[in-house]
Amino acid sequence: MKTKLSPSMLSIDFGKVAEQLKLVEDAGTQYIHLDVMDGIFVPNISFGIPVIKSIRKHSNMVFDAHLMIVEPEKYVEEFRKAGADIINFHVEATKYPAEVIQQIKATGAKAGITINPRTPVEVVYPFLKDVDMVLVMTVEPGFGGQKFMAQHVSKIRQLAEWKKELGLEFDIEVDGGVTLDNVREVLDAGANVIVAGSAVFGKEDIAGAAKGFLDIFKEYE
Ligand SMILES: O=C(CO)[C@H](O)[C@H](O)COP(=O)(O)O
Numbered sequence: 001m002k003t004k005l006s007p008s009m010l011s012i013d014f015g016k017v018a019e020q021l022k023l024v025e026d027a028g029t030q031y032i033h034l035d036v037m038d039g040i041f042v043p044n045i046s047f048g049i050p051v052i053k054s055i056r057k058h059s060n061m062v063f064d065a066h067l068m069i070v071e072p073e074k075y076v077e078e079f080r081k082a083g084a085d086i087i088n089f090h091v092e093a094t095k096y097p098a099e100v101i102q103q104i105k106a107t108g109a110k111a112g113i114t115i116n117p118r119t120p121v122e123v124v125y126p127f128l129k130d131v132d133m134v135l136v137m138t139v140e141p142g143f144g145g146q147k148f149m150a151q152h153v154s155k156i157r158q159l160a161e162w163k164k165e166l167g168l169e170f171d172i173e174v175d176g177g178v179t180l181d182n183v184r185e186v187l188d189a190g191a192n193v194i195v196a197g198s199a200v201f202g203k204e205d206i207a208g209a210a211k212g213f214l215d216i217f218k219e220y221e
């Protein structure tokens, strides 16, 4: 499985969105991570459907939406229409995870299920055969630029084991505090979609930072 970089737009300069998206896309970045926050599921508000719709015109990257919102089932179709290619929702945010997965797939998007640091990885086991992606949080969701919580790498390892045991193909995405210094730890554990916000858009040389990750990924091909 080819490893993908998914830089988080949370750390982009919102006055230079098109320009900075182009920098990472030209560097070879495949995905762009879109952190949607509602101020209820997480104690922060970011951006939503109209912003995603607007930036869709400026990028051909795969739009990897991370919905940190309660009752994601109310908005799945709208996020898909706005241009999301992958829709990740939190298992903690809905009473109906199985239904949300089917709802996402019915739109033609890929379905991802996400777990907070405090959620045991076993919670997603019943859904593994149905999802395209599992997103493991390595910070408390809500803010960029936090410190990587290394104790959650074991969840990635467990998911990689289940994937092998069950003969499944889902992606394992990791999100929160990932840098050039710790990315090998999550790649070694089995993650193949790497979110990095402050470690890409927070850097002076954005294209160079993205290339730094992509060069490390080559070691794993
Ligand atoms: O979902 C998120 C926060 O809730 C972000 O994707 C994540 O924090 C990325 O930013 P950084 O790499 O700076 O930690």
Ligand SMILES: [Fe+2]
Pocket (backbone or CB within 6 Å): 008, 033, 034, 035, 066, 175, 195
């Ligand atoms: Fe995220």
